[in-house]
Amino acid sequence: MKLYSSLSSPYARKVRVVAHELGLSDLIDEIHCDPFAPPPELLAANPLSRIPTLVTERGEALPDSTLVIEYLQTRGRGLTALPRGSKRWAALRRAHVAEGVINAAFATVIEKRRPEGIRHVAFLDRQADVIRRSIAVLDLEAAELIVDTPSVVEISAGVALAYLDLRMPYLEWRKGHEPLERWFTVFAERPSMLATQPPA
Numbered sequence: 001m002k003l004y005s006s007l008s009s010p011y012a013r014k015v016r017v018v019a020h021e022l023g024l025s026d027l028i029d030e031i032h033c034d035p036f037a038p039p040p041e042l043l044a045a046n047p048l049s050r051i052p053t054l055v056t057e058r059g060e061a062l063p064d065s066t067l068v069i070e071y072l073q074t075r076g077r078g079l080t081a082l083p084r085g086s087k088r089w090a091a092l093r094r095a096h097v098a099e100g101v102i103n104a105a106f107a108t109v110i111e112k113r114r115p116e117g118i119r120h121v122a123f124l125d126r127q128a129d130v131i132r133r134s135i136a137v138l139d140l141e142a143a144e145l146i147v148d149t150p151s152v153v154e155i156s157a158g159v160a161l162a163y164l165d166l167r168m169p170y171l172e173w174r175k176g177h178e179p180l181e182r183w184f185t186v187f188a189e190r191p192s193m194l195a196t197q198p199p200a
């Protein structure tokens with residue numbers, strides 16, 4: 001399989017963590033690229049010009065981290081399945097909130113690439129508010145986050161928090177969120193997280 005990816009993309013990191021947890025990393029050739037200067041092979045696989053994009057051995061292109069993760073779970077075992085029944089919706093909601101943190105943090109990074117004078121300050125404030133509210137929700141529900149074998153919920157949450165440390169440390173998300181901090185401290189030491197750390 002070919003994974004168009006980068007070492008700093010949080011979306012790609014979710015996929016790389018899942019691949020590691022499932023023991024599939026050796027089956028995946030990572031092709032690091034910049035989606036803003038896309039190689040033709042990425043565009044051929046994904047007209048959205050986004051990473052991660054996976055191309056399977058059969059040439060099927062999967063242009064989104066959620067799709068890729070769903071696919072990888074058909075290829076290997078090693079993640080905790082989402083709960084059934086009413087707990088399922090709470091778990092999916094947490095995953096969605098964590099994904100929203102990644103979206104808001106990534107949007108912030110892109111907006112900050114503009115020269116300071118033309119940055120949309122209200123937009124940046126809104127993203128920071130989204131992140132603060134979402135961290136408060138994840139913290140309230142930290143007891144529900146699995147400490148051992150993770151599910152996609154923990155992987156999304158762990159990657160989101162690590163991305164905040166990388167790109168928005170000034171938000172100091174740990175302050176006032178000790179339960180979430182305690183969970184993350186253990187999660188961040190998983191071999192899959194250590195093996196996928198972005199370069200300093």
Ligand SMILES: N[C@@H](CCC(=O)N[C@@H](CS)C(=O)NCC(=O)O)C(=O)O
Nearest residue numbers: 009010011035050051052064065066
């Ligand atoms: N929903 C997509 C988002 C992927 C995404 O936006 N990736 C960023 C890199 S971190 C990208 O390729 N951005 C290029 C762009 O926004 O045009 C996913 O989960 O894979």
